[in-house]
Amino acid sequence: MTAERRAALRALLDGVDALLVTDLVNVRYLTGFTGSNAALLVHADGDAASRFCTDGRYTTQAAREVPDLDTVVDRGSALALARQAHGWGVRTLGFESGHVTVDGHTALDEAAEGVALARAPGLVEQLRQVKDATELATLRTACAVADAALADLVAAGGLAPGRTEREVALDLENRMRGHGAEGVSFETILAAGRHSAIPHHSPTDAELRRGDLVKLDFGALVGGYHSDMTRTVVLGPAAGWQRELYALVASAQQAGCEALSPGADVVAVDAASRGVVEDAGHGDEFPHGLGHGVGLQxxxxxxxxxxxxxxxxxxxxxxxxxxxxxEGRGGVRIEDTLVVRDGAPELLTLTTKELLEIG
Structure with missing residues (x-):
């Protein structure tokens, strides 16, 4: 699969003999390598002319994870590949200008003697936008882990008055690990009561109380891929204003999901959802974008x-x-991870979006 990705990258190379990949996420995408130091030279002439580089700590790991490329062992990784590029027939070397610092570029330029450097931003990221079958299978698993952890938390009475935001967040994270996650996608957002009106609230020692809106934004990390889901619940019977707010956000979320299709303009997708909120007079209370891609990041x-x-x-x-x-009352966010398909999108996060009144 990684060889196919490298072949797809070669089709995007324009005016360069090779691309020097230095962003570790992109290196992982193209090779499967999961260590902390590596670089990759993808040669236009194919894998036989390409080189992978890491340091001596990872020789065994590299042999296991990157068996199909010749490996250079050097702590300098990117500089080592740049230094040897001329001898591999490279006269113009593309580099990931979106990830290389000014000082890093200077060092590359000095190392790549006899080779011209050319900016080549975003090529691997362009490929990463469309997931292959292996990636989608991993994302489905990550989303299923998050779904199962939240279901366990609710069933065990983990969302109850008297518990703190920190306690509930840690409980949820541990349950994701118990279902097979290697870690969490990001620091869990657990926001209760007035804190639910803060879009990216960090859990505190504040206790959950009856009548609170509780917003849970969380994800599981599986095989390097991230799930992302938000659900908002009420502890006890919901007040009228909470029901109205939840119904509004649910309608906006549905409109956004229905707007997903191949060829859809990303601004138009945002507008489909945002328009529902604006028509209800709450446009200023929706301060962020509608969504983002998800995968290795x-x-x-x-x-x-x-x-x-x-x-x-x-x-x-x-x-x-x-x-x-x-502000000062509470907030609602509803989030799913989906895959754009011909026709209806594929929903990966399957936890109900009905308003849950717990306790």
């Missing part, structure tokens, strides 16, 4: 927002997560 292209650009492609995994936040 929790936030990656494409971006669904008013100031974004581009269109969606079949096989792209994205979140749809409108929220309305009433």
């Amino acid at each position: 929790i936030h990656e292209a494409p971006w669904l927002g008013r100031n974004s650009s581009g269109t969606l492609a079949a096989g792209t995994a994205v979140t749809v997560e409108p929220g309305v936040y009433l």
Whole structure:
């Protein structure tokens, strides 16, 4: 599978003999390598002319994870490949200008004697937007782990007055690990009562109380891939204003999901959801974009927002997560991870979106 990805990357190379890949996420995508130091030279002439580089700590791991490429062992990784590029027939070397610092570029330029450097931003990220079958299977597993953990938490009475936000967040994270997650996608957002009106609230020692809106934004990390889901519940019977707010966000979320299709403009997808909120008079209380791509990174292209650009492609995994936040009272966000398909999108996060009144 990684060889196919490298072949797809070669088709994007324009005016360069090779691309020097230095971002570790992109290296992992193209090779499967999971260590902390590596670089990859993808040669236009094929894998036989390409080189992978890591340091001596990872020789055994590299042999296991990257068996199909010749490996250079050098602590300098990127500089080592740049230094040897001329001898491999490279005269113009593309580099990931979106990830290389000014000082890093200077070092590369000095190392790549006899080789011209050329900016080549975003090529691997372009490929990563459309997930292959292996990636989608891993994302489904990650989302299923998160679904199961939340179901366990609710069934065990873990969302109850008197528990703190920190306690509930840790409980949920441990349950994800218990279901097979290697870690969490990001720090869990567990926001109760007035805190639910803070879009990205960090859990505190504040106790959950009866009548609170409780917002849970969390995800499981499985095989390097991230799930992302938000659900908002009420502890006890919901008040009228909470029901109305929840119904509004649910309608906006449905509109956003229904707007996902191959070729759809990302601004138009955001507008489909945002328009529902604006028509209800709460446009100012929806302060963030509608969603983002998800995969080897929790936030990656494409971006669904008013100031974004581009269109969606079949096989792209994205979140749809409108929220309305009433300062001092509470907020609601509902988020799913979905895959763009011909026809209706594929829903990966399957926890109910009915308003849960717990306790």
